[in-house]
Amino acid sequence: MSHRFMFARTYLADLALLAMLVATTAWLSLTLARGPGELAAIWVGNGIIAGWLLSRRTASWPVYVAVAFAAELPARMLAGDEAPYAVAIAICNLVEVLVVAGVVRNRIPNIRDPKDWVNLGGIATGATLAACALAGLVATAVAHYMHGQDVVRAFVGWYAAHVVGMVIVATTTLVAQHERMGLFVAPGRRWSLAANVALVVAVGVAVFATRYPVQFLAYPALLLAAVRHRFVGVALGVIALAMVAATATTLGYGPLQDLAAEGRIALIQIYLAGGCLMTLPVCLSMAERDRLASRLGDSERRYRMLADHSHDVIARIRADGVRLYVSPSATEMLGWSNAQLLGSRWELLHPDDREPQRQAMADAFASGEPRTDIYRIRHFDGHYIWIEAVSRCIPSPVGGSPDELVITIRNINRRMAAEHALAESRRELERQSRVDTLTDLANRRQFEERLALALKRLRRNSTPVALMYLDIDHFKQINDRNGHAAGDVVLRAFARRLCDNVRDTDLVARLGGDEFVILLEDAAADTAEAVARKLVDCMGQPIDVGATSLTIGTSIGIAHARQPTDAATLMAEADAALYAAKAAGRNRYEVAGSRPTGTSSSA
Numbered sequence: 001m002s003h004r005f006m007f008a009r010t011y012l013a014d015l016a017l018l019a020m021l022v023a024t025t026a027w028l029s030l031t032l033a034r035g036p037g038e039l040a041a042i043w044v045g046n047g048i049i050a051g052w053l054l055s056r057r058t059a060s061w062p063v064y065v066a067v068a069f070a071a072e073l074p075a076r077m078l079a080g081d082e083a084p085y086a087v088a089i090a091i092c093n094l095v096e097v098l099v100v101a102g103v104v105r106n107r108i109p110n111i112r113d114p115k116d117w118v119n120l121g122g123i124a125t126g127a128t129l130a131a132c133a134l135a136g137l138v139a140t141a142v143a144h145y146m147h148g149q150d151v152v153r154a155f156v157g158w159y160a161a162h163v164v165g166m167v168i169v170a171t172t173t174l175v176a177q178h179e180r181m182g183l184f185v186a187p188g189r190r191w192s193l194a195a196n197v198a199l200v201v202a203v204g205v206a207v208f209a210t211r212y213p214v215q216f217l218a219y220p221a222l223l224l225a226a227v228r229h230r231f232v233g234v235a236l237g238v239i240a241l242a243m244v245a246a247t248a249t250t251l252g253y254g255p256l257q258d259l260a261a262e263g264r265i266a267l268i269q270i271y272l273a274g275g276c277l278m279t280l281p282v283c284l285s286m287a288e289r290d291r292l293a294s295r296l297g298d299s300e301r302r303y304r305m306l307a308d309h310s311h312d313v314i315a316r317i318r319a320d321g322v323r324l325y326v327s328p329s330a331t332e333m334l335g336w337s338n339a340q341l342l343g344s345r346w347e348l349l350h351p352d353d354r355e356p357q358r359q360a361m362a363d364a365f366a367s368g369e370p371r372t373d374i375y376r377i378r379h380f381d382g383h384y385i386w387i388e389a390v391s392r393c394i395p396s397p398v399g400g401s402p403d404e405l406v407i408t409i410r411n412i413n414r415r416m417a418a419e420h421a422l423a424e425s426r427r428e429l430e431r432q433s434r435v436d437t438l439t440d441l442a443n444r445r446q447f448e449e450r451l452a453l454a455l456k457r458l459r460r461n462s463t464p465v466a467l468m469y470l471d472i473d474h475f476k477q478i479n480d481r482n483g484h485a486a487g488d489v490v491l492r493a494f495a496r497r498l499c500d501n502v503r504d505t506d507l508v509a510r511l512g513g514d515e516f517v518i519l520l521e522d523a524a525a526d527t528a529e530a531v532a533r534k535l536v537d538c539m540g541q542p543i544d545v546g547a548t549s550l551t552i553g554t555s556i557g558i559a560h561a562r563q564p565t566d567a568a569t570l571m572a573e574a575d576a577a578l579y580a581a582k583a584a585g586r587n588r589y590e591v592a593g594s595r596p597t598g599t600s601s602s603a
Helices: 002-033 045-054 058-078 083-107 114-147 151-179 192-208 215-250 261-309 330-334 354-367 413-434 444-461 475-482 484-500 527-538 567-583
Strands: 313-317 323-326 371-378 384-394 404-411 465-472 507-512 515-521 543-545 548-550 554-561 589-591
Touching (some): 002 045, 058 083, 083 114, 114 151, 215 261, 313 330, 354 384, 354 404, 444 465, 465 484, 475 484, 484 515, 515 527, 527 554
Antiparallel strands (some): 313 404, 371 384, 384 404, 465 515, 507 515
């Protein structure tokens, strides 16, 4: 309960702080920089709201947007705006904020990742320019309709004020939300940022206290803040200059006091934009430099750790095959000390791999592209181990010398064993998927593949095909009386007899249960009938099942295909002939499309 209470209190305080900042900055901007009914010279509130939203979850945005809207309205009316005008302009501000925040959140979900900061700068700038233009068109239309303001002057004033405010203040808000008091008191920073901002303010007050046009003298102080404190230094510095310029000009100080109101506003905006254009590219460049330097340092540390502690062997090799460096892990992997592996040691490679690896090394130097090779190398104990070597061509550290290869070597003995076992398992699975496990005959899948090929040859070459369907007569009674184990013995014996009475090129397959088929290709017209007679005769021999001898019979259906046909038709004809043989008394064969043969074992 206390945790929920603390969360609710923190959440309400966050909303209250946003409302206070939006209301205060809106009132100040409207009071110091314009007259009633005019558009402000610089608008801070939208940058605050955009930065606030991008620091929160997207699902919470509606509440923050509603609070900001409710805070801006009374500030506008307190500064002299009529209620309808205040509502319309506040809506324009929210549209601008939501476009900028929505585009940035969609394109750069994690704005705290330094590697995205360059892209973030481009995307945020593009979104700001587009959003300020969209909102500015609507706002200037409202200002022209309700107060008669010049459309071009009002749009230019809005656009400049909002672009500068969004770029500077949104950046400041994001940094402040992330670092909080660390902006000023973080280790290594302490009050340095405050001192830099104070310097910008002091120089700004000095240049705006004189009537001479020397405002550019504040830029070096702003640039110093950018160099020392990056984005937050620029943001706070530009805000400070904006406050100094607006306050001094409103109070009648500085070189702008003799100009008309619109001229003062335009020059202040140009002045602030110049500061942004000078410092923001510097910040982006330095941020990218810092990121690259950090990556380089991390890369160097990782390389040292890999070279010294990796289980893989790292080696440098010249184009002539001489090893210049071998990491200490070679002893653990190969049994040789790293010193023993220096120089040219081609004799350590397996004899079958030496020439291929010489050619591979030459190809790596010639192409300059990384490559991976797998070969065998002799262990100190005499046996060979499989290794995977990843080679990469690099410039020689000695200027003017030929390139070298950096090779990372990994022991893959276990992987190779696993791959061989996997390949063997795949071959066995493939065999089992095409073979009946009980009889070791072809199964239905293999039969259907062979039948399809046979019918294609029939269509192409007119090669005749004969199909024989067979089953064991009264097989169910054999299982019921003698058990399934006895039935399996009968099935295996039946399968052997089928194979013994056909050619090696013929296919014998078990479809399931006691159903078998024989596929005969390129056989004479009466070959199938001759095979059927032999099968009917040989089935009369007893089969020993333990202490019992069983005598079986078989019924056979034969279908011939001498003209192109399809598998379903041929199988249906053979099946129908099989049932005709059963109906005629079993232990016989019948040919599809002919009169009953009357052929049986007693014939």
